[in-house]
Amino acid sequence: MSALSELGKLRGRGKDETPDNVAGYLFLLPWLIGLVLITIGPMLASLYLSFTDYSLLSPPEWIGARNYERMLADPRLLNSLRVTFTYVFVSTPLQLALALAIAVLLNQGMRGLPFYRSVFYLPSLMGSSVAIAILWRQIFGTSGLVNQVLMGLGFTDLPGWISNPDTALGTIILLHIWTFGSPMIIFLAGLRQIPTMYYEAAAVDGASKWTQFWRITMPLLSPIIFFNLVLQIIGAFQSFTQAFIVSGGTGGPSDSTMFYTLYLYQKGFTNFDMGYASAMAWLLLIIIGVLTAVNFYVSKYWVFYDD
Numbered sequence: 001m002s003a004l005s006e007l008g009k010l011r012g013r014g015k016d017e018t019p020d021n022v023a024g025y026l027f028l029l030p031w032l033i034g035l036v037l038i039t040i041g042p043m044l045a046s047l048y049l050s051f052t053d054y055s056l057l058s059p060p061e062w063i064g065a066r067n068y069e070r071m072l073a074d075p076r077l078l079n080s081l082r083v084t085f086t087y088v089f090v091s092t093p094l095q096l097a098l099a100l101a102i103a104v105l106l107n108q109g110m111r112g113l114p115f116y117r118s119v120f121y122l123p124s125l126m127g128s129s130v131a132i133a134i135l136w137r138q139i140f141g142t143s144g145l146v147n148q149v150l151m152g153l154g155f156t157d158l159p160g161w162i163s164n165p166d167t168a169l170g171t172i173i174l175l176h177i178w179t180f181g182s183p184m185i186i187f188l189a190g191l192r193q194i195p196t197m198y199y200e201a202a203a204v205d206g207a208s209k210w211t212q213f214w215r216i217t218m219p220l221l222s223p224i225i226f227f228n229l230v231l232q233i234i235g236a237f238q239s240f241t242q243a244f245i246v247s248g249g250t251g252g253p254s255d256s257t258m259f260y261t262l263y264l265y266q267k268g269f270t271n272f273d274m275g276y277a278s279a280m281a282w283l284l285l286i287i288i289g290v291l292t293a294v295n296f297y298v299s300k301y302w303v304f305y306d307d
Helices: 003-016 018-049 066-072 075-106 113-126 130-139 145-152 168-178 181-192 196-204 209-237 241-246 260-270 274-299
Strands: none
Touching: 018 274, 066 274, 075 113, 075 168, 075 181, 075 209, 075 260, 113 181, 130 145, 130 168, 130 241, 168 241, 181 209, 196 209, 209 274, 241 260, 260 274
């Protein structure tokens, strides 16, 4: 059979499959419409607004890069970046360490694993809610549960943890660490994929549990750690509800909980300086993009892929 006849058959087969392709595009159409109208469209609009003076009450006026120049001389913005970076780089490693420790514990074959897995996952579902943030504010208030327990243990002159600039950010960091359920579930799934024969061979060679953890578990789990690290860093930079509720929307006391997203919200929807807020949003996108790119670059030195 000649090559030309084979080519003709392939072309005919492609024509027969055309209705299937049309059906596939029709199923993709709602997602494509949402991508254009909900994601790409607003992004392009915000990029344009970042070069304008726009107050929501009057048409935008083109001012070039003046909004970006203002950011360099804005002390509250620089402080919000400091607070946000502190929050991200303290809470994320601690959260992942706790999630991994709980996942290793649950992977030991204990009874009632589905129950414990569900219980530990619940904080991730509720941690970013307004109700939990309000509860957290009450727990760490001057007469909250934490101070009541400490007074019962004999401590006196206890501060209001959320009203003290030295400890307010720490309470929100604790709230973020408490929501370890989502990365824990992912860690647990990764641990289940590690073949037991590696541990059996290491035990025969006399390796301790600690050695097995560092020589077997961590290298084989490194892709999962990297995945969780990237997701949690991006999510931490976008944190807003906790700081807004705990500080009453002010970022106080003394701007100690002024997250970047909270300051962006104040500029855009309190001061109606939407052009400046749009520029801030793009700066946040650049920061997240750069850190993600750095994580991917550095990952080749510590992430192990068995293929």
